[in-house]
Amino acid sequence: MEYQYDEESINALMKWAENGQFPNELRLSESENIVNLRLYIQANLYDIQAHYPDAFYNPAINRLYRIKEMLEAGGQG
Template sequence: MIIIIFVIMEYNYDEVAVQELLQWADTAELPQTLRLDQAAFIFDVRRCVESDAMCVRDHYPDPFYNPAINRLYQIREMMDKKVI
């Protein structure tokens, strides 16, 4: 029997929180690669973070780009846990 549990994180999309997240993205020390989850492996973490940050800066507050914000939050959580 396989049990799969999905945890849905509630991220903050207000302007102050997103600006703080973008500031983190600009200064974070990142590994070259990162397994984000079972389905996502990032080969160039810096390029991924820069790309997501650029999309958010260009299009915030358009909710279509919330997945980019989510990915930045997920990467930051992984870095905070030092799960590399």
């Protein structure tokens, strides 16, 4: 999936992250095991809220997109 960084897309992603129901843990990849998913999402939201649209912080946006993809696919990594 190609990620979108326009304001409308980011606002939709942040709304999803703020209102979603999440498991406690998520294995995002072989080397990424998130043990407190809610806290991890909140930390990325803080980065986005504080720094958007600075492209240096796009990795925070990418992490939320990857979590959303994984959860919507029903996977746990």
